Amino acid sequence: xxxxxxxxxxxxxxxxxxxxxxxxxxxxxxxxxxxxxxxxxxxxxxxxxxxxxxxxxxxxxxxxxxxxxxxxxxxxxxxxxxxxxxxxxxxxxxxxxxxxxxxxxxxxxxxxxxxxxxxxxxxxxxxxxxxxxxxxxxxxxxxxxxxxxxxxxxxxxxxxxxxxxxxxxxxxxxxxxxxxxxxxxxxxxxxxxxxxxxxxxxxxxxxxxxxxxxxxxxxxxxxxxxxxxxxxxxxxxxxxxxxxxxxxxxxxxxxxxxxxxxxxxxxxxxxxxxxxxxxxxxxxxxxxxxxxxxxxxxxxxxxxxxxxxxxxxxxxxxxxxxxxxxxxxxxxxxxxxxxxxxxxxxxxxxxxxxxxxxxxxxxxxxxxxxxxxxxxxxxxxxxxxxxxxxxxxxxxxxxxxxxxxxxxxxxxxxxxxxxxxxxxxxxxxxxxxxxxxxxx
Amino acid sequence: xxxxxxxxxxxxxxxxxxxxxxxxxxxxxxxxxxxxxxxxxxxxxxxxxxxxxxxxxxxxxxxxxxxxxxxxxxxxxxxxxxxxxxxxxxxxxxxxxxxxxxxxxxxxxxxxxxxxxxxxxxxxxxxxxxxxxxxxxxxxxxxxxxxxxxxxxxxxxxxxxxxxxxxxxxxxxxxxxxxxxxxxxxxxxxxxxxxxxxxxxxxxxxxxxxxxxxxxxxxxxxxxxxxxxxxxxxxxxxxxxxxxxxxxxxxxxxxxxxxxxxxxxxxxxxxxxxxxxxxxxxxxxxxxxxxxxxxxxxxxxxxxxxxxxxxxxxxxxxxxxxxxxxxxxxxxxxxxxxxxxxxxxxxxxxxxxxxxxxxxxxxxxxxxxxxxxxxxxxxxxxxxxxxxxxxxxxxxxxxxxxxxxxxxxxxxxxxxxxxxxxxxxxxxxxxxxxx
Numbered sequence: 007x008x009x010x011x012x013x014x015x016x017x018x019x020x021x022x023x024x025x026x027x028x029x030x031x032x033x034x035x036x037x038x039x040x041x042x043x044x045x046x047x048x049x050x051x052x053x054x055x056x057x058x059x060x061x062x063x064x065x066x067x068x069x070x071x072x073x074x075x076x077x078x079x080x081x082x083x084x085x086x087x088x089x090x091x092x093x094x095x096x097x098x099x100x101x102x103x104x105x106x107x108x109x110x111x112x113x114x115x116x117x118x119x120x121x122x123x124x125x126x127x128x129x130x131x132x133x134x135x136x137x138x139x140x141x142x143x144x145x146x147x148x149x150x151x152x153x154x155x156x157x158x159x160x161x162x163x164x165x166x167x168x169x170x171x172x173x174x175x176x177x178x179x180x181x182x183x184x185x186x187x188x189x190x191x192x193x194x195x196x197x198x199x200x201x202x203x204x205x206x207x208x209x210x211x212x213x214x215x216x217x218x219x220x221x222x223x224x225x226x227x228x229x230x231x232x233x234x235x236x237x238x239x240x241x242x243x244x245x246x247x248x249x250x251x252x253x254x255x256x257x258x259x260x261x262x263x264x265x266x267x268x269x270x271x272x273x274x275x276x277x278x279x280x281x282x283x284x285x286x287x288x289x290x291x292x293x294x295x296x297x298x299x300x301x302x303x304x305x306x307x308x309x310x311x312x313x314x315x316x317x318x319x320x321x322x323x324x325x326x327x328x329x330x331x332x333x334x335x336x337x338x339x340x341x342x343x344x345x346x347x348x349x350x351x352x353x354x355x356x357x358x359x360x361x362x363x364x365x366x367x368x369x370x371x372x373x374x375x376x377x378x379x380x381x382x383x384x385x386x387x388x389x390x391x392x393x394x395x396x397x398x399x400x401x402x403x404x405x406x407x408x409x410x411x412x413x414x415x416x417x418x419x420x421x422x423x424x425x426x427x428x429x430x431x432x433x434x435x436x437x438x439x440x441x442x443x444x445x446x
Numbered sequence: 447x448x449x450x451x452x453x454x455x456x457x458x459x460x461x462x463x464x465x466x467x468x469x470x471x472x473x474x475x476x477x478x479x480x481x482x483x484x485x486x487x488x489x490x491x492x493x494x495x496x497x498x499x500x501x502x503x504x505x506x507x508x509x510x511x512x513x514x515x516x517x518x519x520x521x522x523x524x525x526x527x528x529x530x531x532x533x534x535x536x537x538x539x540x541x542x543x544x545x546x547x548x549x550x551x552x553x554x555x556x557x558x559x560x561x562x563x564x565x566x567x568x569x570x571x572x573x574x575x576x577x578x579x580x581x582x583x584x585x586x587x588x589x590x591x592x593x594x595x596x597x598x599x600x601x602x603x604x605x606x607x608x609x610x611x612x613x614x615x616x617x618x619x620x621x622x623x624x625x626x627x628x629x630x631x632x633x634x635x636x637x638x639x640x641x642x643x644x645x646x647x648x649x650x651x652x653x654x655x656x657x658x659x660x661x662x663x664x665x666x667x668x669x670x671x672x673x674x675x676x677x678x679x680x681x682x683x684x685x686x687x688x689x690x691x692x693x694x695x696x697x698x699x700x701x702x703x704x705x706x707x708x709x710x711x712x713x714x715x716x717x718x719x720x721x722x723x724x725x726x727x728x729x730x731x732x733x734x735x736x737x738x739x740x741x742x743x744x745x746x747x748x749x750x751x752x753x754x755x756x757x758x759x760x761x762x763x764x765x766x767x768x769x770x771x772x773x774x775x776x777x778x779x780x781x782x783x784x785x786x787x788x789x790x791x792x793x794x795x796x797x798x799x800x801x802x803x804x805x806x807x808x809x810x811x812x813x814x815x816x817x818x819x820x821x822x823x824x825x826x827x828x829x830x831x832x833x834x835x836x837x838x839x840x841x842x843x844x845x846x847x848x849x850x851x852x853x854x855x856x857x858x859x860x861x862x863x864x865x866x867x868x869x870x871x872x873x874x875x876x877x878x879x880x881x
Contacts, residue, residue: 054797
């Protein structure tokens with residue numbers, strides 16, 4: 007307990023120094039060799055396994071688990087990386103409880119799935135710890151591809167293209183590569199600088215140049231890239247954040263959850279990161295949960311996550327909701343913000359309780375708030391992009407856009423879940439398609 | 447609670463669970479602990495002749511193979527007979543027997559194949575008050591290189607000769623422990639019987655190399671870069687041991703020869719199975735070496751509960767209960783027709799039955815788009831592979847077809863009569879039934 011524990015306003019150092027490291031340690035600790043052997047042994051090596059089908063990147067799960075069970079986690083890692091070069095991060099951030107582990111026959115039969123995510127991490131960590139890269143480049147093709155965005159989709163695409171012998175230049179608006187892996191996920195999911203270590207390891211394949219601080223529309227243009235390269239892949243993610251559209255939204259203390267998460271990820275000293283005493287997070291997705299949980303872990307006294315619909319409609323998985331609850335986050339559903347009050351800085355937020363049809367019920371909720379995080383979705387920003395479908399780039403097949411020679415994947419492209427693993431799969435598949443096109 | 451009291455060739459013990467001759471019964475300290483834990487008897491680790499004791503290696507003497515979660519399934523050893531002085535062992539045997547008169551104390555012996563050597567040791571063992579002796583004709587490593595152990599057990603004439611020497615020179619019951627490292631276990635059993643043995647005990651350990659160290663390219667366990675074969679025991683050897691026990695029990699010439707069953711007995715159920723196939727009692731080693739002496743308490747409670755459920759009030763009622771049903775292939779009913787049946791309620795849709803049947807058997811399981819697995823009766827030969835690979839016990843069953851119904855695989859009716867290979871039309875050596 008520190009003297010700041012109950013202090014109002016946005017303050018740093020709410021917790022004793024030692025609590026920060028404990029709070030932000032690995033959410034799922036790594037398996038040791040014996041634990042991995044025991045966990046692997048539970049796999050039934052199913053025929054045409056449901057977990058493989060459920061994996062957006064089509065990892066051969068039974069095979070890699072059997073490779074772990076027989077004492078060759080390095081071979082297991084290669085099985086994983088062949089499909090998903092960011093298998094290390096996916097092992098940490100995938101909502102396995104709604105993907106592979108949800109359909110594991112042992113989950114269906116016993117309510118206790120094979121721990122696929124943790125086993126994947128065991129395998130990928132083992133290989134990456136060796137500091138070697140398992141793939142080599144094909145003979146140089148002389149073709150050059152521009153990849154816009156060094157997030158999961160862009161990195162996956164760049165790596166596959168580099169493997170095929172193409173030269174890749176990756177542009178990213180941020181100071182570091184990694185995209186949401188580096189800036190957008192909760193700290194406790196990938197502690198100890200894993201995101202950058204993974205990028206460094208990935209780059210060992212060779213043939214990839216990363217140019218950071220280069221934003222599309224500001225420093226580079228699609229037309230320019232089309233002229234300079236043989237193909238372009240757009241994996242720029244969603245740069246904009248949806249607003250609440252409330253009067254008073256510009257008051258001090260109101261911020262985007264993605265910025266809070268990014269700041270937290272980049273902070274070298276968490277005790278120096280200020281957090282409110284009464285924090286309100288508005289939204290129901292993974293970003294909302296990541297922000298709410300981390301606010302609590304930073305020492306916020308009261309954290310309330312408010313979502314406009316029921317829990318069943320939340321994009322955050324049940325596991326994430328339970329995680330939030332276990333950390334002391336209060337989840338309020340069926341409530342829509344209608345007013346932000348405060349003199350200069352936010353003091354409280356007023357919500358209407360709504361019914362299933364989103365109509366006000368007449369009941370209201372007023373939450374004290376010295377800090378409010380918006381987490382109601384992100385939007386694609388950019389001019390001169392290919393045709394859109396809805397608010398994202400329209401694609402056909404393996405990420406082909408309306409512009410010849412331009413592919414897209416990841417969150418900026420229409421279709422698919424906004425998951426790291428989906429972005430990786432889309433980047434990989436686009437790279438294969440680009441390679442086919444360039445090989446003609 | 448059923449009475450587990452056992453009388454094996456006149457040797458009485460409160461239950462039929464004896465510790466086999468092995469490291470757990472090498473000395474007074476262990477044996478007292480075993481008796482305190484509840485073991486009905488022990489066969490004291492093999493004594494050799496008077497003189498400087500044998501020596502053991504000073505590197506690893508055990509190797510193991512494992513199942514899931516490092517569950518020990520098989521154990522291999524290269525330990526020799528007791529390496530403690532004969533007189534010390536004799537003193538301890540005497541003290542233990544004095545303090546535990548209700549427990550069976552049998553002494554395992556192995557001396558050179560010369561009558562004077564046996565004549566010398568028998569009286570000193572008898573003097574301890576021990577209940578009987580067991581002749582170690584089984585150890586397959588080390589001692590066999592010196593003409594003892596399995597080197598004797600592999601020559602029926604030697605078995606008979608040494609057994610006879612012992613019977614002529616002691617009043618104690620003589621149990622002959624057999625090696626499984628032979629082709630036909632009935633021959634050494636018969637030899638023991640001909641020599642006057644009161645019983646046989648089997649199996650001793652099986653020649654084995656546990657594994658090969660792929661860095662050293664040497665067998666394991668490895669002593670300074672080299673390995674030697676050892677003797678294999680534990681749960682993995684039980685099926686081999688059961689068959690050998692049954693072979694002796696089924697053989698009309700040895701059907702009356704008492705058997706002490708050994709080989710991977712780990713639970714009460716294993717013990718009941720050995721006894722049902724002809725054993726009068728069982729001996730246990732690996733289970734104790736893996737889990738400690740306390741395992742006997744599960745064996746006692748489990749066997750007792752099962753006997754109560756079966757209405758059996760004496761362990762002698764278990765012995766040989768399954769022997770009449772232990773037959774030869776040629777006498778199995780070829781008119782018995784079963785089909786696999788998959789319980790959709792129990793199926794967890796892993797597809798292992800499908801992969802096994804489709805890839806390696808009779809293509810008799812269908813898989814639908816939604817992963818529903820069903821048996822194609824027109825292809826199923828009831829081989830049981832699907833049952834064996836299914837991870838859910840009881841999910842797949844073998845359902846016999848009623849007489850008179852049509853087997854969709856052959857299109858022929860299921861015959862009500864028993865008919866075996868000896869009368870089958872395809873058998874060139876068939877014997878036609880009398881008109």
